[in-house]
Amino acid sequence: MKKSFVLLLCVLVCTMLLTSIASAADDVKKVAIILDPVGVNPFLTQVVDKFAEVKAAGTYPMDYSVIECADDTAWAENIRASVEEGYDLILVVGWQGADPLNEVATQFPDKAQYVIIDTVCDNPNVKSYIFKPQEAAYLIGIVAAMVSADAGKPEGPFGGVHANPGQGSFEWRYGYMEGIKSINPKVTNDDFIFNYTKSYTDAPTAKELALQQAAQGCVFINAASAVADFGTFEAALEKGFYTSGQDFDRTSPDNPNIITTQVKYTGIVAGMIIDEFFATGIQPGVVSLGLKEGVVGATYITDDGVNPRNTAVLTDAIVAKAREAADAIISGKLVIEVPLEEEYMKQ
Amino acid sequence: MNSGTLRKISHFLAPISQPFIAIFLALVVGAIAIIVTGESPFNIYKIMVKGAFGSEYYLLTTLTRATPIIITGLGAAICWSSNYMGIGGEGQMIMGGFLCAVIGFHFPGPQWLKLTCAIIFSLIGSGLYSLFSAWLLDKFKMSLAISTLMLNYAGAYIAMHFVQNVFLDTTGDAKLVQTQMIDESIRLPRIVEGQKLHWGFGIAVLLVILVWFMMNRTVFGYESRMSGFNIHFCDYGGINSKKIMYGMLTLSGVICGLAGVIEVLGVNYRYTHNTYVSASYAWIGLNAALISGYNPIGIFFTSIILAGISTGGAAIARATSVPLEISTIIQGCITLFISARIAIQFRRRSRKLASPAKDGGSSGDILIPETKGEILR
Numbered sequence: 001m002k003k004s005f006v007l008l009l010c011v012l013v014c015t016m017l018l019t020s021i022a023s024a025a026d027d028v029k030k031v032a033i034i035l036d037p038v039g040v041n042p043f044l045t046q047v048v049d050k051f052a053e054v055k056a057a058g059t060y061p062m063d064y065s066v067i068e069c070a071d072d073t074a075w076a077e078n079i080r081a082s083v084e085e086g087y088d089l090i091l092v093v094g095w096q097g098a099d100p101l102n103e104v105a106t107q108f109p110d111k112a113q114y115v116i117i118d119t120v121c122d123n124p125n126v127k128s129y130i131f132k133p134q135e136a137a138y139l140i141g142i143v144a145a146m147v148s149a150d151a152g153k154p155e156g157p158f159g160g161v162h163a164n165p166g167q168g169s170f171e172w173r174y175g176y177m178e179g180i181k182s183i184n185p186k187v188t189n190d191d192f193i194f195n196y197t198k199s200y201t202d203a204p205t206a207k208e209l210a211l212q213q214a215a216q217g218c219v220f221i222n223a224a225s226a227v228a229d230f231g232t233f234e235a236a237l238e239k240g241f242y243t244s245g246q247d248f249d250r251t252s253p254d255n256p257n258i259i260t261t262q263v264k265y266t267g268i269v270a271g272m273i274i275d276e277f278f279a280t281g282i283q284p285g286v287v288s289l290g291l292k293e294g295v296v297g298a299t300y301i302t303d304d305g306v307n308p309r310n311t312a313v314l315t316d317a318i319v320a321k322a323r324e325a326a327d328a329i330i331s332g333k334l335v336i337e338v339p340l341e342e343e344y345m346k347q
Numbered sequence: 348m349n350s351g352t353l354r355k356i357s358h359f360l361a362p363i364s365q366p367f368i369a370i371f372l373a374l375v376v377g378a379i380a381i382i383v384t385g386e387s388p389f390n391i392y393k394i395m396v397k398g399a400f401g402s403e404y405y406l407l408t409t410l411t412r413a414t415p416i417i418i419t420g421l422g423a424a425i426c427w428s429s430n431y432m433g434i435g436g437e438g439q440m441i442m443g444g445f446l447c448a449v450i451g452f453h454f455p456g457p458q459w460l461k462l463t464c465a466i467i468f469s470l471i472g473s474g475l476y477s478l479f480s481a482w483l484l485d486k487f488k489m490s491l492a493i494s495t496l497m498l499n500y501a502g503a504y505i506a507m508h509f510v511q512n513v514f515l516d517t518t519g520d521a522k523l524v525q526t527q528m529i530d531e532s533i534r535l536p537r538i539v540e541g542q543k544l545h546w547g548f549g550i551a552v553l554l555v556i557l558v559w560f561m562m563n564r565t566v567f568g569y570e571s572r573m574s575g576f577n578i579h580f581c582d583y584g585g586i587n588s589k590k591i592m593y594g595m596l597t598l599s600g601v602i603c604g605l606a607g608v609i610e611v612l613g614v615n616y617r618y619t620h621n622t623y624v625s626a627s628y629a630w631i632g633l634n635a636a637l638i639s640g641y642n643p644i645g646i647f648f649t650s651i652i653l654a655g656i657s658t659g660g661a662a663i664a665r666a667t668s669v670p671l672e673i674s675t676i677i678q679g680c681i682t683l684f685i686s687a688r689i690a691i692q693f694r695r696r697s698r699k700l701a702s703p704a705k706d707g708g709s710s711g712d713i714l715i716p717e718t719k720g721e722i723l724r
Contacts, residue, residue: 079666
């Protein structure tokens with residue numbers, strides 16, 4: 001009788017132990033991060049690094065998989081497969097994921113929670129985080145206008161080597177152009193030269209385009225083609241024009257011609273998503289993040305730089321003027337709404 | 348089982364034996380790459396097979412991806428089997444998809460009329476796009492490989508220009524260069540509810556049968572194959588080789604265009620810039636055609652395997668730390684082994700031609716006949 005009781009007790013304890021282990025395992029939430037091949041693109045590395053940091057800190061019981069999409073079709077396959085494989089949170093980072101995420105979130109509203117970064121997914125089950133890069137680009141425009149004026153070319157031309165043409169990236173150009181025009185209203189749309197790498201990684205093409213713009217007299221060339229910006233930076237060092245980086249502080253002691261950076265802190269957004277997911281669950285809707293939220297900005301203007309500022313070029317007067325504009329944007333006195341490119345360029 | 352039956356079975360399996368050998372060798376090389384990453388090849392290939400064919404969902408996803416590969420493979424096989432080495436499948440697919448999306452959304456009238464016109468005009472458009480290469484070859488002796496390759500880029504950027512400046516979907520944030528979605532009523536229905544596989548796969552299966560019939564049971568198919576073996580012999584025998592060339596290249600363009608049409612009607616419901624280029628459907632389709640020696644049945648199975656390597660490769664990346672590039676390495680190796688096979692056959696044939704007396708000059712399994720009229724150069 002006693003033996004039987006001890007045996008029963010052992011079985012009970014073991015069962016409880018196993019159940020607690022199983023339930024502890026069940027509590028670990030699985031997150032799928034679906035994105036382009038990460039490489040060294042800071043827009044993506046910041047997201048991945050944030051997840052690695054949170055997991056290492058052990059703040060939340062979380063496991064995550066970084067799922068890179070080799071081609072455009074893979075977005076749909078990976079998003080759908082993540083539902084099939086039981087992920088609790090599906091985080092899509094990139095425009096290409098909007099359509100497939102919309103379809104999956106409609107079809108399986110309760111199987112996972114869905115978030116997309118950098119575009120709007122028009123679905124009641126999805127939370128979309130978008131940015132206002134035009135606000136930061138406006139500050140870069142002020143810098144470009146004043147640096148060019150100091151170099152004796154107040155009316156340009158003003159350069160820009162960007163990734164893609166079209167409305168999707170017009171917010172970058174629009175903010176930049178408006179920032180310049182706010183300093184010198186005489187500047188017209190004809191005073192701008194924009195070229196496109198059609199790639200986020202093609203640095204040699206970016207360099208060639210930047211060299212051509214420098215040959216046409218640009219004192220400042222706005223670099224906005226992600227990793228391909230390294231080509232523009234190299235051209236700046238060779239030809240002596242000034243430029244700005246993108247996404248993550250790109251200033252460098254080795255290249256004083258990179259005088260600022262239009263930053264976009266996707267890592268902060270990743271942190272917001274993780275916190276919300278574990279606190280209340282994802283609340284669907286659209287969140288637009290700009291200067292006020294500290295998610296976009298410009299190095300030395302809204303943020304401290306990693307390296308010392310090139311004060312000979314990016315003078316105190318320029319920084320003060322740009323900070324004035326940043327304050328106006330943050331307070332809501334200055335609102336930058338992006339129009340349709342076609343209509344704007346006709347002006 | 349008598350020897351006749353065995354011969355029939357081996358004859359039937361012949362077209363699919365080559366793909367399996369090439370794929371097996373590629374998997375061996377892939378295994379070496381996996382070992383370098385510190386993982387077990389058996390474990391990784393198990394995940395890969397599961398991710399490609401391991402459940403209803405994975406299998407249907409693979410078949411969905413295989414659909415445009417099968418169709419472009421058939422398009423490539425038609426012109427390559429006649430020894431016209433057109434590599435313009437991508438451009439023709441883009442033309443088909445772009446026209447279908449634009450006409451399917453903007454054409455006035457009821458939805459059935461939109462659908463009919465979208466299919467007809469996009470197939471005509473892609474056929475004409477391919478016909479242009481044939482005309483350049485005929486009139487200016489322009490290399491078909493070069494003209495079709497260049498027209499791939501031209502097609503992509505022509506479509507991009509029109510989408511971006513005329514047909515851009517501005518209902519959202521317009522970040523992607525894409526047209527608006529076609530109406531739900533004209534989309535291809537799904538074969539299995541809740542899964543991606545659509546009736547475009549059924550069309551692909553039907554097309555396999557039709558192309559096999561055309562190549563093996565019609566006068567046009569016979570003449571085109573003969574034209575591929577020796578164009579001078581055909582001209583001497585009264586076959587109009589120019590007509591064959593125009594016909595084959597146009598038909599190839601129509602079939603590749605159909606791949607684009609099906610992707611629009613069954614998968615994306617719109618044309619998005621770079622989708623077909625980044626997925627390399629037409630190139631993988633050409634790969635499938637080369638592996639299977641232009642046999643439509645071989646193309647069908649090879650396409651499914653190649654699609655499975657892609658979907659299975661993504662499963663590896665989801666489940667392990669092995670990079671996504673492993674599947675690209677395997678696909679690259681398959682191409683390499685096929686190229687080696689072609690080179691071996693070319694050398695074998697050269698030797699045979701050099702010493703016809705030894706074997707009576709029989710042609711055997713000819714893949715690269717070198718006696719082609721100057722029209723092909």
